[in-house]
Amino acid sequence: MLTFIIYELKVAATLITFYLCFKCFLSQEKMHRVNRIVILATSVLSFILPLCVITVHKTVYIPEATVFGISGDAVEVPTPIIESLGGVSWEPFIIATFWIGVVYVLGRTAFGIWRVARLVWNGERKENHGSEVIVCDKNIPPFSWMKWIVMSRDDFESGNIHILEHEKAHIRLGHSKDILLFDIMSAFQWFNPAVWLLKRELRAIHEYEADDAVLRQGADIKEYQYSLIRKAVSASGYSITNSFNHSILKNRITMMSKSNATAMRGLRVLYILPLVCGALALNARTVTNCKVTENSSVSDDSTVKVEIQKDGGGTIHYYVNGESIAYKDIPEAVNSLIGSDKEAKVEIIAPAEISCGIIDDLREQLRSVPALKVQYSSPNLGSVPMRLPPANKTVEKIGVKLIELPDAVKNMPKEMVRHLKINKDGKYLYDTNLIMQSELLNMAAGSIRKNHQTMICLQTDRATSYGTYVTALKELSNAVSLIRNEYANEHFGKAFEDLDDAERSLVLKEIPQNIIELSPRTTQSVR
Numbered sequence: 001m002l003t004f005i006i007y008e009l010k011v012a013a014t015l016i017t018f019y020l021c022f023k024c025f026l027s028q029e030k031m032h033r034v035n036r037i038v039i040l041a042t043s044v045l046s047f048i049l050p051l052c053v054i055t056v057h058k059t060v061y062i063p064e065a066t067v068f069g070i071s072g073d074a075v076e077v078p079t080p081i082i083e084s085l086g087g088v089s090w091e092p093f094i095i096a097t098f099w100i101g102v103v104y105v106l107g108r109t110a111f112g113i114w115r116v117a118r119l120v121w122n123g124e125r126k127e128n129h130g131s132e133v134i135v136c137d138k139n140i141p142p143f144s145w146m147k148w149i150v151m152s153r154d155d156f157e158s159g160n161i162h163i164l165e166h167e168k169a170h171i172r173l174g175h176s177k178d179i180l181l182f183d184i185m186s187a188f189q190w191f192n193p194a195v196w197l198l199k200r201e202l203r204a205i206h207e208y209e210a211d212d213a214v215l216r217q218g219a220d221i222k223e224y225q226y227s228l229i230r231k232a233v234s235a236s237g238y239s240i241t242n243s244f245n246h247s248i249l250k251n252r253i254t255m256m257s258k259s260n261a262t263a264m265r266g267l268r269v270l271y272i273l274p275l276v277c278g279a280l281a282l283n284a285r286t287v288t289n290c291k292v293t294e295n296s297s298v299s300d301d302s303t304v305k306v307e308i309q310k311d312g313g314g315t316i317h318y319y320v321n322g323e324s325i326a327y328k329d330i331p332e333a334v335n336s337l338i339g340s341d342k343e344a345k346v347e348i349i350a351p352a353e354i355s356c357g358i359i360d361d362l363r364e365q366l367r368s369v370p371a372l373k374v375q376y377s378s379p380n381l382g383s384v385p386m387r388l389p390p391a392n393k394t395v396e397k398i399g400v401k402l403i404e405l406p407d408a409v410k411n412m413p414k415e416m417v418r419h420l421k422i423n424k425d426g427k428y429l430y431d432t433n434l435i436m437q438s439e440l441l442n443m444a445a446g447s448i449r450k451n452h453q454t455m456i457c458l459q460t461d462r463a464t465s466y467g468t469y470v471t472a473l474k475e476l477s478n479a480v481s482l483i484r485n486e487y488a489n490e491h492f493g494k495a496f497e498d499l500d501d502a503e504r505s506l507v508l509k510e511i512p513q514n515i516i517e518l519s520p521r522t523t524q525s526v527r
Contacts, residue, residue, distance in 0.1 A: 211224075455516050
């Protein structure tokens, strides 16, 4: 739902931008059909553009990351622990308020349609030059809706041709459909003043178009304007209709006296193009595809694939290079395949929905394989090369055995350590900030940009999905890669992958990939 809230805010910002530009460039121009199309098109575009994400793929070469294995209990984390993600959230309240507003606006629209339908059903039907007129005994101002013209008996019998021609123009031009479409869009942007202001502009354009149609048929402009003034004292009370008299009488009379906009002034409509391009650019995202550099990669021939599968009954099955194997026999099978190959690595392949607890248990089994490199893979998510966390060394404090931290971590100043925690629901806590997965890359890159030696501690829950874990690792690796590229361009004038060996070594030394992985917390500890 957080994604939906962000989408609605993007729509709101786009609508506001389009409205302000329309008001500045076109609202006073006499080119009614163009203005009507612009309002309708930009309003619909406001709902579509946030869904259009242009993805730019960029390949960055990175060295294999080193990940330390640390027990989460051994680390004093100065930020809220992962359970805090389950605290009080404003998200349900915001969502509930939003949908209450949507239901209210749609309900009001439906009620307006029902009122008009009742008038049409109960009124006396008359035919006037191909148009169906509904004559009511009530004293109501004339209006049109879809194919019907509704007016009081006094107005109908008065024979005022201007009223009928005005409402016929509304029907012929399909204005009721515009209003219905805008009412639906307004329901999903009820909190946004721009949508109501655009609706008011659209109603004004409808009146301008209908007035223009009457005058084109030969009506005397002065006589027609007087008829508008005579009817201006009443109001229709039907928000979904096109009423003969409207609250913009002064503007309508002024617009009748204006000359049509010149072709040169009509070119102002082109302001839409840079706005659309800007919206697409702001919504674009860069996907960095990381490849391991030659000095840290290994050939496929020396890769042992350990695959985890879950059958329909929930039973976990393990496969080593395609052959089914018992869980307890995995280390022996891997050792026999690797032999003395120091460059060998294990690729752990698992479905995205597998829990991190299962992966961590498998890694415990693999710890007996010396200096083993690991690549975490999941279908459709790609892979991330890492080193298997080393065996934990315990120390005893106050009678409790804890895991001894590597010196590199213990000696690191606290301000240089960032903490990323992912709970069983896949929610991200970066230090004290609850963030979306799409924000992780920028958050991590910002930390590394500020201090190139920054260490990022990643901790999941045992119930966190493996897909979420792999995605987080990839985003952290990509963040390091982006900063390395920035540094390479700034100091050597070229991208990281174009550096020679000496230059690349300097960048790797300046910006190491310090990802510290804490052992997953148990599901039972999550409140």
